[in-house]
Amino acid sequence: MGTVTLLSDDQLSAEALAVFEDIRAARGTDYINNFWRALAHDPATLRATWDRLQDVMAPGALDPLVKEMLYIAVSTANGCSYCIHSHTAAAKARGMSPQMQAEMLAVIGMAMQTNGLVTGLQVDVDEVFKA
Amino acid sequence: MGTVTLLSDDQLSAEALAVFEDIRAARGTDYINNFWRALAHDPATLRATWDRLQDVMAPGALDPLVKEMLYIAVSTANGCSYCIHSHTAAAKARGMSPQMQAEMLAVIGMAMQTNGLVTGLQVDVDEVFKA
Amino acid sequence: MGTVTLLSDDQLSAEALAVFEDIRAARGTDYINNFWRALAHDPATLRATWDRLQDVMAPGALDPLVKEMLYIAVSTANGCSYCIHSHTAAAKARGMSPQMQAEMLAVIGMAMQTNGLVTGLQVDVDEVFKA
Amino acid sequence: MGTVTLLSDDQLSAEALAVFEDIRAARGTDYINNFWRALAHDPATLRATWDRLQDVMAPGALDPLVKEMLYIAVSTANGCSYCIHSHTAAAKARGMSPQMQAEMLAVIGMAMQTNGLVTGLQVDVDEVFKA
Amino acid sequence: MGTVTLLSDDQLSAEALAVFEDIRAARGTDYINNFWRALAHDPATLRATWDRLQDVMAPGALDPLVKEMLYIAVSTANGCSYCIHSHTAAAKARGMSPQMQAEMLAVIGMAMQTNGLVTGLQVDVDEVFKA
Amino acid sequence: MGTVTLLSDDQLSAEALAVFEDIRAARGTDYINNFWRALAHDPATLRATWDRLQDVMAPGALDPLVKEMLYIAVSTANGCSYCIHSHTAAAKARGMSPQMQAEMLAVIGMAMQTNGLVTGLQVDVDEVFKA
Numbered sequence: 001m002g003t004v005t006l007l008s009d010d011q012l013s014a015e016a017l018a019v020f021e022d023i024r025a026a027r028g029t030d031y032i033n034n035f036w037r038a039l040a041h042d043p044a045t046l047r048a049t050w051d052r053l054q055d056v057m058a059p060g061a062l063d064p065l066v067k068e069m070l071y072i073a074v075s076t077a078n079g080c081s082y083c084i085h086s087h088t089a090a091a092k093a094r095g096m097s098p099q100m101q102a103e104m105l106a107v108i109g110m111a112m113q114t115n116g117l118v119t120g121l122q123v124d125v126d127e128v129f130k131a
Numbered sequence: 132m133g134t135v136t137l138l139s140d141d142q143l144s145a146e147a148l149a150v151f152e153d154i155r156a157a158r159g160t161d162y163i164n165n166f167w168r169a170l171a172h173d174p175a176t177l178r179a180t181w182d183r184l185q186d187v188m189a190p191g192a193l194d195p196l197v198k199e200m201l202y203i204a205v206s207t208a209n210g211c212s213y214c215i216h217s218h219t220a221a222a223k224a225r226g227m228s229p230q231m232q233a234e235m236l237a238v239i240g241m242a243m244q245t246n247g248l249v250t251g252l253q254v255d256v257d258e259v260f261k262a
Numbered sequence: 263m264g265t266v267t268l269l270s271d272d273q274l275s276a277e278a279l280a281v282f283e284d285i286r287a288a289r290g291t292d293y294i295n296n297f298w299r300a301l302a303h304d305p306a307t308l309r310a311t312w313d314r315l316q317d318v319m320a321p322g323a324l325d326p327l328v329k330e331m332l333y334i335a336v337s338t339a340n341g342c343s344y345c346i347h348s349h350t351a352a353a354k355a356r357g358m359s360p361q362m363q364a365e366m367l368a369v370i371g372m373a374m375q376t377n378g379l380v381t382g383l384q385v386d387v388d389e390v391f392k393a
Numbered sequence: 394m395g396t397v398t399l400l401s402d403d404q405l406s407a408e409a410l411a412v413f414e415d416i417r418a419a420r421g422t423d424y425i426n427n428f429w430r431a432l433a434h435d436p437a438t439l440r441a442t443w444d445r446l447q448d449v450m451a452p453g454a455l456d457p458l459v460k461e462m463l464y465i466a467v468s469t470a471n472g473c474s475y476c477i478h479s480h481t482a483a484a485k486a487r488g489m490s491p492q493m494q495a496e497m498l499a500v501i502g503m504a505m506q507t508n509g510l511v512t513g514l515q516v517d518v519d520e521v522f523k524a
Numbered sequence: 525m526g527t528v529t530l531l532s533d534d535q536l537s538a539e540a541l542a543v544f545e546d547i548r549a550a551r552g553t554d555y556i557n558n559f560w561r562a563l564a565h566d567p568a569t570l571r572a573t574w575d576r577l578q579d580v581m582a583p584g585a586l587d588p589l590v591k592e593m594l595y596i597a598v599s600t601a602n603g604c605s606y607c608i609h610s611h612t613a614a615a616k617a618r619g620m621s622p623q624m625q626a627e628m629l630a631v632i633g634m635a636m637q638t639n640g641l642v643t644g645l646q647v648d649v650d651e652v653f654k655a
Numbered sequence: 656m657g658t659v660t661l662l663s664d665d666q667l668s669a670e671a672l673a674v675f676e677d678i679r680a681a682r683g684t685d686y687i688n689n690f691w692r693a694l695a696h697d698p699a700t701l702r703a704t705w706d707r708l709q710d711v712m713a714p715g716a717l718d719p720l721v722k723e724m725l726y727i728a729v730s731t732a733n734g735c736s737y738c739i740h741s742h743t744a745a746a747k748a749r750g751m752s753p754q755m756q757a758e759m760l761a762v763i764g765m766a767m768q769t770n771g772l773v774t775g776l777q778v779d780v781d782e783v784f785k786a
Binding site: 002003004031033034035038039045049052053056057060061062066067069070071073074075076077078080081082083085086087088089097099100102103104106107108109110111112113114115117118119120121122123124125126128129130131 | 133134135162164165166169170176180183184187188191192193197198200201202204205206207208209211212213214216217218219220228230231233234235237238239240241242243244245246248249250251252253254255256257259260261262
Binding site: 526527528555557558559562563569573576577580581584585586590591593594595597598599600601602604605606607609610611612613621623624626627628630631632633634635636637638639641642643644645646647648649650652653654655 | 657658659686688689690693694700704707708711712715716717721722724725726728729730731732733735736737738740741742743744752754755757758759761762763764765766767768769770772773774775776777778779780781783784785786
């Protein structure tokens with residue numbers, strides 16, 4: 001159990017319920033995952049997070065599957081277990097194959113390794129890398 | 132300056148020099164960036180890191196540009212300034228447009244935000260997300 | 263289970279027992295939470311941590327509830343689940359309302375997001391911000 | 394220098410310029426700090442970040458100074474140098490005294506320390522701490 | 525459960541099985557821990573990780589127990605629960621006494637604390653500390 | 656420059672000056688590094704940090720050089736540049752050879768890598784690893 005309870009539909013404010021209806025419509029399922037039920041104690045943050053998430057994760061110059069994998073990469077470096085599980089499920093739903101997942105994890109591991117080497121060595125940034 | 136000096140070519144061991152020659156051949160340039168010059172104090176780690184990096188970042192189920200962006204995502208969550216600079220330069224060289232960079236950063240920011248919300252709420256993982 | 267066992271009262275050294283008695287007196291309850299029972303294997307660290315914690319968390323220029331929320335903010339960024347749970351409980355005991363908790367989490371999420379954007383952008387510090 | 398250039402006013406899109414005008418009006422100064430100039434390459438993220446920041450940092454159940462200190466606490470745990478500098482300046486502008494800053498840092502240090510001890514010990518969360 | 529299933533011996537590719545045989549021979553036990561069973565979905569990463577781990581953790585200028593404790597220190601700062609548990613077990617098997625574990629944790633806690641103080645204070649590096 | 660100024664000797668409170676005298680006596684040099692000059696704004700934290708540091712880093716079941724390397728490992732995972740520089744200098748002063756530094760960094764890089772792989776895979780802890 002978390003630091004707040006998970007709200008059931010009949011415990012929601014009107015604003016929170018409206019967000020849940022948007023989530024259900026966007027995803028084509030009645031199931032609302034625990035993150036949103038925990039966040040529903042704060043309808044303003046719930047609304048802002050859901051709306052911004054829709055914009056950020058929409059197809060653009062990057063496709064949604066690449067965006068899901070970027071999400072997993074950040075969540076792994078931060079150690080957010082829930083985020084890794086939920087976005088791995090989302091990435092699989094968007095077509096991440098076992099081979100793609102394996103390559104993504106290999107890159108994450110490689111980046112973590114060189115992050116540690118570079119940071120321990122305190123390497124100065126080369127002039128050629130600056131914008 | 133870092134916690135070790137950057138080795139010039141005439142300070143290298145034979146094993147380190149061989150890795151530098153591989154880097155030059157793979158990249159088609161004489162320029163060796165600071166990370167490798169710092170790592171050259173330890174030829175075994177230099178060799179293992181360069182060889183594994185080539186395997187991990189090669190085209191596969193994911194294309195090399197996606198891999199560079201995953202690298203940046205991890206490095207940003209870890210706050211590794213050198214890594215962010217060097218892999219942003221590499222991603223640009225592989226075709227990352229300003230719009231792609233902007234979307235990548237927006238996803239990283241979104242992931243960081245929900246990582247904080249989820250972690251502070253201590254949300255339990257939904258059964259449906261488990262492998 | 264952790265990397266050490268939790269010590270029961272009859273397994274304690276005299277030094278550790280003395281700290282437990284101080285904790286019980288300060289908190290007005292017999293209950294000793296798991297952190298202290300795990301730390302009791304090292305009476306010197308137990309004593310130093312408890313004593314310093316009392317000084318640091320005491321009322322001063324900042325009130326104890328603000329201090330508990332700062333503790334939660336750090337623990338969330340570090341992903342320390344136990345710390346988030348124990349200090350959220352402490353903050354509630356010191357009067358953190360659901361609305362205060364929601365606002366605290368919104369700030370944490372916002373800070374995480376801009377941390378990611380700033381770090382990915384590698385923004386130089388403005389001269390006006392330096393002490 | 395960062396991974397993007399800092400945009401001057403005459404390089405801005407109309408949407409980005411509108412956000413800059415909002416920032417100037419809200420803060421009563423012409424000065425726009427580097428974060429916004431770097432973020433201006435992506436007007437949608439610039440707008441969303443500024444608008445949400447205003448909502449999150451506004452007075453509510455927590456006062457704005459407490460919110461600034463929570464921001465600093467997160468940024469310190471994440472090691473975001475720019476964020477620490479800019480929000481320390483903001484906190485000072487909102488009345489953070491040297492003594493308040495010292496106590497805030499002492500709490501941050503204490504939390505970091507017990508985060509390390511708890512994580513290394515892998516302490517299970519006490520039932521009494523759960524929501 | 526994780527984001528991938530744990531592979532049993534009869535689900536392994538030939539390459540993965542060969543690594544498992546190496547692990548069994550090196551450790552003198554049939555037991556293969558969960559990390560390797562999860563990683564076995566990607567035989568190339570499994571092979572590279574096992575081989576490099578053997579090199580890195582072998583006796584050298586540092587003894588293997590010191591290396592295990594360094595591993596725990598990194599894993600604690602990163603909050604990797606599995607890594608802390610598995611390398612604490614490995615360190616104990618290599619002779620880490622309860623007193624050594626306690627001192628290791630005290631150093632980790634101390635380092636975390638000063639990391640937070642230094643980062644919050646944004647202290648410039650003294651010239652005398654540079655290589 | 657940091658978020659506080661560095662205090663010169665003639666700006667110190669009597670309590671802070673007493674700590675500086677202890678540092679000078681313990682180290683056999685007049686030089687006081689920037690961390691202590693920044694921390695001197697808060698004499699209570701200065702005193703508690705210095706005194707506890709002396710206890711934690713003293714010879715015990717672990718030798719002081721091992722403790723310095725553990726300190727660097729934590730500071731690298733946390734990305735604390737000042738801490739990495741100052742404790743690398745301290746480790747060198749206590750006899751860390753270039754080969755020892757190289758092996759320490761290789762372990763740190765290896766640990767970072769497997770931390771990323773384990774966290775991305777969300778591997779459950781084996782029963783045999785629990786205390």
